[in-house]
Amino acid sequence: MLTCREIGERASDYLDNDMNWRNRVSVRLHLMMCKHCRAYVDQLAKTVQLLRNGIFTGDASEPDAELIALLATRPDETK
Amino acid sequence: MKRHKPNAEMSDELLVVALKKGDEAAFRQIFARENAALLAFARNFVRESAAAEEAVQDTWVAVIGGIGRFEGRSTLRSWIFSVLANIARTKAKRDGRILSFSDMGFNDPAVDPDRFSGDGTWLSPPGRWSEINPERIVGGRQLFAHAMVVMEELPPNQRAVVQLRDIEGLSAPDACDILGITEANQRILLHRGRSKIRAAIEVLMDPDSGGQVGPAK
Numbered sequence: 084m085l086t087c088r089e090i091g092e093r094a095s096d097y098l099d100n101d102m103n104w105r106n107r108v109s110v111r112l113h114l115m116m117c118k119h120c121r122a123y124v125d126q127l128a129k130t131v132q133l134l135r136n137g138i139f140t141g142d143a144s145e146p147d148a149e150l151i152a153l154l155a156t157r158p159d160e161t162k
Numbered sequence: 163m164k165r166h167k168p169n170a171e172m173s174d175e176l177l178v179v180a181l182k183k184g185d186e187a188a189f190r191q192i193f194a195r196e197n198a199a200l201l202a203f204a205r206n207f208v209r210e211s212a213a214a215e216e217a218v219q220d221t222w223v224a225v226i227g228g229i230g231r232f233e234g235r236s237t238l239r240s241w242i243f244s245v246l247a248n249i250a251r252t253k254a255k256r257d258g259r260i261l262s263f264s265d266m267g268f269n270d271p272a273v274d275p276d277r278f279s280g281d282g283t284w285l286s287p288p289g290r291w292s293e294i295n296p297e298r299i300v301g302g303r304q305l306f307a308h309a310m311v312v313m314e315e316l317p318p319n320q321r322a323v324v325q326l327r328d329i330e331g332l333s334a335p336d337a338c339d340i341l342g343i344t345e346a347n348q349r350i351l352l353h354r355g356r357s358k359i360r361a362a363i364e365v366l367m368d369p370d371s372g373g374q375v376g377p378a379k
Binding site: 086087088089091092094095096099101119120122123125126127129130131133134135137144145146147149150151153154155156157158159 | 198227273291306331
């Protein structure tokens with residue numbers, strides 16, 4: 084039986100489906116019985132989701148003249 | 163770091179063909195999409211912003227020069243990140259910065275050990291984040307800004323893996339290739355990085371929770 088501490092260590096592998104069947108079953112069994120670890124795994128999942136859906140203010144960067152000039156003189160390699 | 167814009171943009175396949183022809187609009191599109199993310203990524207290798215900017219500029223020069231050899235075995239984005247990683251690594255080495263992605267950030271526990279009792283059960287269990295809805299994260303912008311601040315404090319190898327996997331959405335094999343790390347180490351670094359961000363959000367959500375933000379190591 085996995086401890087809560089061990090769930091804390093394996094939660095990303097579980098969320099990313101990056102563990103073998105046996106380990107996955109062990110984690111699932113623990114989560115069925117432990118609401119604290121369910122809350123923990125849920126928090127980690129939401130953290131990942133936040134990063135994935137992050138709202139970037141990202142500057143609308145523009146390439147400088149050097150890059151545009153370099154591009155303009157690039158031989159067309161598709162011909 | 164910028165997300166894909168939803169429409170009116172060329173697919174990567176078309177972008178590559180257009181770039182090979184020296185198409186300026188295509189270049190501006192890929193530049194606007196990736197430049198900020200590349201700058202953030204470069205900082206994992208070189209700390210000073212001038213050096214990071216130089217590495218990214220060199221990356222674009224290499225992309226313009228090398229796009230003809232891009233065969234689509236990885237995504238365009240992965241390829242550009244790997245070009246940058248090579249350039250930034252060389253630069254860090256040249257500047258005498260010994261950069262090792264393999265000797266730090268592995269041993270931090272994912273959860274503060276004080277939150278468990280001796281038998282490994284929760285002493286100070288996590289609360290429910292019911293107000294964070296998976297579909298629409300309430301307060302998302304503020305939380306995300308907070309997560310970014312924590313990102314900055316992660317060891318560079320953890321930060322690099324979290325950026326590539328969770329923010330840029332690259333696959334585990336692509337992240338391993340770009341960073342030159344093993345799959346096992348990639349998994350450890352990703353979990354350590356995510357765990358610290360989770361802990362920081364936990365404190366923000368409920369300052370009275372048992373969550374503690376450890377000092378950045």
